[in-house]
Amino acid sequence: MDNNASNFIRSIIKEDLENGKHDKVITRFPPEPNGYLHIGHAKSIVINFGLADDFGGETNLRFDDTNPLKEDQEYVDAIKEDVAWLGYEWENLRFASDYFEEMYERAVLLINKGKAYVDDLSADEIREYRGTLTEPGKESPYRNRSIEENLDLFDRMRKGEFENGQKVLRAKIDMSSPNINLRDPVIYRVSHATHHNTGDTWCIYPMYAFAHPLEDAIEGVTHSLCTTEFEDQRPLYDWVVAECEMKNTPRQIEFGRLGLINTVMSKRKLKQLVDEGYVDGWDDPRMPTISGLRRKGYTPEAIVAFVKETGVSKGGASAVDTAMLEHFVREDLKMKAPRTMGILDPLKVVITNYPEGQVEMLDAEVNPENPEMGMRQIPFSREIYVERDDFMEEPPSKYFRLFPGNEVRLKHAYFIKCEKVIKDADGNVVELHCTYDPETKSGTGFTGRKVKGTLHWVDATQGVPAEFRLYEPLIRDADMASDEESEGKTFLDYVNQDSLVVKRGYIEPNMKDAQPQDKFQFFRHGYFNVDTKHTTEENIVFNEIVSLKSSFKL
Ligand code: ATP
Ligand code: MG
Numbered sequence: 084m085d086n087n088a089s090n091f092i093r094s095i096i097k098e099d100l101e102n103g104k105h106d107k108v109i110t111r112f113p114p115e116p117n118g119y120l121h122i123g124h125a126k127s128i129v130i131n132f133g134l135a136d137d138f139g140g141e142t143n144l145r146f147d148d149t150n151p152l153k154e155d156q157e158y159v160d161a162i163k164e165d166v167a168w169l170g171y172e173w174e175n176l177r178f179a180s181d182y183f184e185e186m187y188e189r190a191v192l193l194i195n196k197g198k199a200y201v202d203d204l205s206a207d208e209i210r211e212y213r214g215t216l217t218e219p220g221k222e223s224p225y226r227n228r229s230i231e232e233n234l235d236l237f238d239r240m241r242k243g244e245f246e247n248g249q250k251v252l253r254a255k256i257d258m259s260s261p262n263i264n265l266r267d268p269v270i271y272r273v274s275h276a277t278h279h280n281t282g283d284t285w286c287i288y289p290m291y292a293f294a295h296p297l298e299d300a301i302e303g304v305t306h307s308l309c310t311t312e313f314e315d316q317r318p319l320y321d322w323v324v325a326e327c328e329m330k331n332t333p334r335q336i337e338f339g340r341l342g343l344i345n346t347v348m349s350k351r352k353l354k355q356l357v358d359e360g361y362v363d364g365w366d367d368p369r370m371p372t373i374s375g376l377r378r379k380g381y382t383p384e385a386i387v388a389f390v391k392e393t394g395v396s397k398g399g400a401s402a403v404d405t406a407m408l409e410h411f412v413r414e415d416l417k418m419k420a421p422r423t424m425g426i427l428d429p430l431k432v433v434i435t436n437y438p439e440g441q442v443e444m445l446d447a448e449v450n451p452e453n454p455e456m457g458m459r460q461i462p463f464s465r466e467i468y469v470e471r472d473d474f475m476e477e478p479p480s481k482y483f484r485l486f487p488g489n490e491v492r493l494k495h496a497y498f499i500k501c502e503k504v505i506k507d508a509d510g511n512v513v514e515l516h517c518t519y520d521p522e523t524k525s526g527t528g529f530t531g532r533k534v535k536g537t538l539h540w541v542d543a544t545q546g547v548p549a550e551f552r553l554y555e556p557l558i559r560d561a562d563m564a565s566d567e568e569s570e571g572k573t574f575l576d577y578v579n580q581d582s583l584v585v586k587r588g589y590i591e592p593n594m595k596d597a598q599p600q601d602k603f604q605f606f607r608h609g610y611f612n613v614d615t616k617h618t619t620e621e622n623i624v625f626n627e628i629v630s631l632k633s634s635f636k637l
């Protein structure tokens with residue numbers, strides 16, 4: 084959905100404005116505050132805010148908080164932070180619960196019109212009476228209560244005279260409708276629970292299918308954009324708006340959900356991962372939440388560009404490869420992230436012919452793809468660290484890194500040659516002795532001979548210790564996970580126990596003041612972000628954002 088490209092929702096809005104049906108487009112993003120936002124929600128945010136912005140309209144952030152049991156202020160705060168971080172500004176901040184009184188009055192209006200009734204059937208009985216796709220529903224024995232009796236019972240429901248589940252209010256529509264949603268849906272239930280916003284004012288709460296169209300109509304929403312699973316609810320949505328005699332008539336339009344392959348996304352499952360300690364919070368860098376992606380180091384620009392590229396379709400859910408999201412992250416960070424060197428698994432190298440006690444400062448570009456970012460200085464001395472797997476005592480052919488007798492280039496420094504391997508009593512390699520050639524200094528134009536390997540390194544006396552966190556997918560096989568019911572397993576059986584690998588190494592000393600959320604490209608490793616949760620004065624922690632290589636092509 085690139086901003087200028089057309090999509091079917093854009094065409095509808097354009098036509099409605101041209102025909103004078105509306106002067107101004109008003110949309111809303113309506114999360115339920117029962118969890119943190121995930122990348123799927125980003126799609127809804129980009130569509131709702133993006134389209135309204137394009138037509139000079141407005142978007143409300145509205146919390147769909149009609150279920151007191153699952154909702155919490157923590158989620159409200161997190162959702163606001165995430166929407167703002169993605170770069171969107173809401174016109175009004177609203178809570179569905181602010182409209183409870185008006186919703187109640189509209190329900191009373193339905194009763195007065197003979198369009199709603201109080202039912203004593205249990206939830207199970209209501210389900211049973213509802214029928215199936217091939218079988219019409221059966222009317223409740225309470226369906227023909229008088230208006231007076233319904234008004235009295237509904238009033239007493241509000242006053243708290245009934246237990247949870249004892250009575251509900253149902254819309255009186257059509258028990259034989261081919262659309263099961265129209266077979267007298269429940270529109271109010273009793274729930275003696277404290278609400279995060281209205282406290283104990285209410286003990287009856289409107290159902291989503293009744294509340295949502297009213298919320299939209301009250302706010303003057305012109306286009307109510309939602310995902311395709313609500314398509315069958317649209318006739319009920321329209322019924323509620325019409326029968327409740329709302330002044331504004333919003334139009335519901337559905338679009339396909341966004342999913343990522345090999346990722347669980349429902350808030351229920353994500354909450355379970357948090358509650359049962361599989362991750363260190365909703366913002367764990369392995370989570371597909373907006374806050375998790377932020378902590379991992381993804382940028383709002385990359386997420387928005389990715390979501391736009393996935394497009395807007397009428398079809399059902401589409402699951403996209405994570406590689407596509409990673410592509411946009413690399414694209415965004417390429418020009419922004421300073422280059423640097425970090426050693427994740429250190430092996431000490433002593434350069435035996437380099438003067439003891441001498442330190443020289445080497446010049447290096449901060450970002451060769453973006454020269455405006457200037458230069459940095461890197462200390463070099465007699466002792467450095469290289470990556471342990473950049474050395475092999477007995478290398479296979481085509482191994483161009485360090486091995487006895489071989490010469491390599493140290494990025495931004497000199498050629499060094501491996502002369503001697505030092506081992507401990509158990510035969511483990513603990514140190515390499517190398518010599519360097521002063522003639523080969525980087526930037527001097529040395530062309531005397533060529534080497535094939537270029538290694539990164541960090542000065543051992545001045546390098547700063549750091550922790551690196553590398554991530555693998557949290558769920559091993561989400562296809563298996565979706566078969567959970569039939570297999571008698573849950574998705575938790577597919578949690579990858581090795582999804583987090585922690586390494587301790589060294590970084591260039593010029594990075595010692597890096598702040599949480601600073602992003603770097605570590606030469607030969609990939610992009611890393613300074614972690615917000617675990618970084619302390621003494622211990623800087625980096626999260627791997629994305630590796631350098633990609634096979635993904637747009
Ligand atoms: P989940 O099923 O993941 O818990 P939800 O639909 O219950 O999500 P809501 O808080 O109701 O979560 O979502 C707010 C808005 O975001 C809704 O309009 C919903 O349709 C939309 N949305 C949720 N998930 C996706 C998705 N994967 N792709 C696109 N839009 C989504
Ligand atoms: Mg929902």
Ligand code: MG
Binds near residue numbers: 350351
């Ligand atoms: Mg949900």
